Amino acid sequence: MGVIGPNNELPRRRAGRGRGGLHSPLFDIEDCEDSVHVSRTQREEQNQWLSPLQQTSDVDEAVSMFPQPKSLLNRVLQVATSSNRTRELMQYKTAGGKLKKCELTLHWPKEMTFAAVANNRVTAEKRAAALACMKLKELELLDNGNNPLTHASYHRDQVKDAGEKHRRPVQLDIPGNLERSIKDYLTQVSLYLQSITQDGEEEDEDLVTDAITGRPYRSLSKHEAQQLNTYLQEEWERANPRLSVELPVDAHRQRVVSVVQSSRVVVIAGETGCGKTTRIPRFLLEECVRDGEGAECNILVTQPRRISAVSVAHRVAHEMGPALKHSVGYQVRLESRPPEHSGGALLFLTVGVLLKKLQSNPTLKGVSHVVVDEVHERDINTDLLLALLRSALNENQDLRVVLMSATGDNKRLSEYFGGCPIVKVPGFMHPVKDRFLEEVLKEMGRRIPVQDPVVRHPRSEDIAPDLVLVADVIEHIDKHGEPVHSSLSVADQQTVFQHPPVGQRKIVLATNIAETSITIDDIVHVVDAGTHKEHSYDPRTKVSCLDTVWISRSNVTQRKGRAGRCQPGQSYHLFPRSQLDSMTPFPIPEILRTPLENLVLQAKIHSPNSKAIDFLSQVLDSPEKEAVRDAVQNLQDIGVLDKTESMTALGERVACMSCDPRLGKMLVLGAMFRCVLPLLSIAACLTRDPFYNSLQNRALVNKAKEELSGFSYSDYLVFSRVVLGWRRLQQEGDRDERDEYLDKYTLSRTGLRFINGLISQFCENLHEAELVSRANDCQRQNSLNNEHSDQDELIKGVLLAGLYPNLIQVKKGVVTKGGRFRPNSMSFRTHTGPVLLHRSTVNRGKEDLPSRWLTFFGAVKSNGKVFIRDSSTVHPLALLLLTDSDIRETGATFCALTEVINTAMLIVFIVVGIIHPVYPGMLGFFVALSHLLMSVIIRAARYWKKLIS
Template structure:
């Protein structure tokens, strides 16, 4: 493909999946010229292959299978060289045949590190003259081939899903290789469903599904009974050790037997894992076992090896032959948004019914309802203006909503930090240093009562420090990971670019500068937490003082925590755990985990009750009573009740209506240059900041009403 800014044909709307530029099909004379150039280049370079691998002797069989069928499932034994050699077989086979210029191959990898390392390996084997034909594209990093035509691009599944948004038929691509398809993560299952559509719309496209194991016959049936090709490999003998043998070898007593239910729920003993690694390092022969003991599939690739399994041998027989696909055990909100991007006119239930292992329809409906509750989908399951912006964000929809709102309320930087840190923890969290991390979080949280502001303070402080020594001292003081913080910074850059794609920013670099207008209110921590509750709602916790023990004793100093779904506990990783001086009776949170029948909240922030009233999308109902005040309730949310004088309630209602109108108005416009609401919007945000900063969020009453006696009407 070539790129011509003056070309206005339909293909100009399609993005080249290799280069990311605008796509246009090659004209006949261009294809001829490029084909001749590629052939002469390959003939002169005569690229070598390096060491002989088992798959090399099956080159012609692989090429013939792919030529004969649009989709091929290939079962290739681990260690035979499938990942590095088969893509090259296809590229070289096409370049030496007639359709050279049309040959562009995408190879997906489940992890970014494998995509990068395999691309480097293949480029090195092809030599200096052809290295420019090979590239990679992963999250936060991209080095594509110099141009389309005779190109090979390694990429993660998530990146290919994004490419399908702007090129659903994969025009200009000759082959897609989905490697490690047996891992069955959510993105891979979504990709397979979309490739079914792509091959119908693009009959020249060839799809090769490579699996080391797994239920390959089901894959074949999914693609209309496509052929399954077996390529044998060779594995050196591997000696397997299970928990009993491992403990005996280390001179430790064998643990007591557990019943089946206990075996399912038992968590991995991280101390034992560390001790086993140390044992292998100290006692096994050098070279033979280094990284030849992480699992059986790796241990015998190059020489005889050992595999260590930290569960009893009998438990192996009770394990499932194939793992449960991720799509059947994970929240579906992000998947549904992806489905709406690719197939906007399909109902979520109908689209997900087409994947290889369809989730239960009721689970899908619950996820759809959740997206409707946060304003991402409307009643007809269409993306709302908010949903269209959230769909641009490469993160959880609730975090995406918070990021979108942060642009409207000019507090982008701290919310970027929070979203990135909730994706990658900046702390060295382990069983050994848990106490140190808790102490560090408590110091960083201060009076904010917020895990999320801890993240923001960590990122901003680390960025402001100059010099390697001062940065390292900061990392050591607060038990932080420099590698994680660098990755977090990259995520923040990506989320900033997402905000640009959503039309909310002019330049992504501006959102990372604290002095930017986009961060005018980034130092207003009450507002930042208000934006978080606006994004994360209905993730809300009510805090009550006083608990009753199982023995019936009342403990007035203890705190209890409750969501609409029932009681919860704060996880030990939260800075708010054990804090008796929370400044409000309301907390918001992002993630929760269930363990041993209890729900633990991993992160939380105290939020001002007025932030909940003014910035969430909740429905309100007013109820008069005998007293001069009015009660305001959230239907379906029995935790929440306010009591206001009629005059104050009227003023707050006007402010709430104005703020929501400002949000809706901004989201309906196309780009940041036209979303400025001028003085009116700025005054609204400034008024909200003043209100949050100058009203008491915790009047000290044991009742569940929020007092507004200290709100002056002139401030509203």
């Protein structure tokens, strides 16, 4: 028990002798005063206790150099050991009477003891600590300013070991008995390829297809044309189609038709709501039929998106009536309902589909009119189409082009086509009142903040949870919510046009797909966030950046125009009026802000003898030459173009694929290596995510991916397993089992349906490329095309061959920017610089990986950092054999060195060692095998029909 003082206070602890003050067991108050005076006897006694290096003069020098030595020691140990438990690494032991002796034992970086004396404990400890600091200084464990070094500096040996381990070649054990097998294989394959090559290459006959029906094109004889003209006239007279409702463009019909007849190119500047999309193509067709020229009239009408093409086709067919609706059709990706026959036909299609048709019919034989609607959107395909149409007009004197836009820069379009006429058509809109942010906040009793408003504009994957959010926010409204975005199937997109039940209000959550020519007649209110997600290309890092940016004023007008079509409405702009004034007049053309590999490949298909830079200089807005050179280099890297920019045999096969060139190469190689079905699934999933990947579901999706991945360390094998599992349940399981599968792995039924459609399309592409004898064989697991589909390492190797040089070097042991060494952390680097693994890849957060290399398809830049969204480990043998990289011998005996990446920033070497040095020829055969594989791929692409016949 203690003694309680007056007023129930605890007695004060006796002050220490040296300083007179309280002593805390947690914090030692260091003595910063002058040295303590001791008698001569005491000094002699003190010097007896100290080593020669610890004489009084040394102690005094140490104290002067390190005025706060105990604090410094503590900080050094904290930094060096990454721990706050520094008391375990140093112990102070003080003994003695009037003269205190302190022994400091330091357990880092090795065990050392330092002794000092003083007339009080605090000073003795300080002096001992100062001597310890002096020793650390001698060991170069303090910087020039007597401060702690970085954590990595205290672990130089570990950092060095990690670096050496990273640079150490990978040892691959190749059994010596493989020599004979490789030698025989090299001999047999070389002779076989030589025999096939000597037969010469078959020339494919140029086949022109009918742009309307897709069948081989055949021009009508004069007699056949007369018969069809008479038939069409009689058919239209009997049907006598009428206009369902009067639209503003109806009053300008004759003027529009007259200008189109007299000019080969016309720009229609039709205001929103004038009816140009549905009426002008019909006017042109009807005029030709009534003039007895219906047989020669075939009109293609492009729309920027699938939903527009399908909905407008349905609308026009409905207005023309049952007797004539067979003359109207549509063709979009994965779905086609063309007119029954050519002649008097009207086909609505997406720009991408028309570009595909131009490959087999470059001058558009048999087409009388091409109507390019919504030309103001200026996507990359539209700009390419305009350049190709300009060329086709020179070759096909019967072709006419009509460009239609509500908000575009029509004067520039006119100048691009040689000063063609511009026909302005006024529109009619019910009044739509603009409500800007300041007005809305004022009505809500709030003030607009000084800073710019932060507005969230959802991506397509965020729309479904937003429906739930809307339901929570406006519970007082009976709701009928519909999402609209490009990833929905055509059937699902059509539900947006349906009217809700009586007494319910419909809410449509849409991406900028709603800006195009779709009319949802019951839309009254539009809420415009004023932003959208926009891809841009960073030429330094060679990756795309996805950022939320302000839209242009023309976008605002388009969004506002979704209301007021059939009744008055209001447009709520979630930004102040001042922001509208600062927006650009028109959006930046996509061709100026995205990678150009697809565009260059398309250009080579349509104009094989032109340099990419020369061809793309002819488009409306020419991209930067450096961006074009980068695209050409990337296509040369994957073997699609040769050094002269000519299309290679492999490139001709890849050009048939309706996907990214790298994925196209992957599919071509998958057919050659007979493992095509998993790669079809992977390519489709990289085009459309199979997971229900919303903000709320991300953790569930990551968990599902981890389970599906197993020990594959590959996002791509996850995709393959997802699709193959779903296809198996579709064939064998019942509905409950399929629903359970979707729930277990957080999968999207709509997404998987779309992926199945993509797989079918890619199979057709492989058949068109003459890589498979029948398209359906690709999807049968027991077919010859899938003989090796169960070999995961082969699939990953083919992936690498397709995606190379998209390669990541993995290094274990990282020094952070703050100087901390993390031995178990990993860093990732491509040939363009450091990257980070996105949380969506299964390899994120792994403590160890079975390979030093990863391959990847997608990289995005956000907030100045490059993120890899999907990845897969790569076996070193795949790097050696399937990347067409430079292979040469090093000074070491029986070693082959592959220089995978060679830049100023990164050099990766793979050394293949041979177990049995008694087989010195093994190395030569192995290197030859690598060269032969590349030769086989190149020649197989050229002579594939002979190889499989």
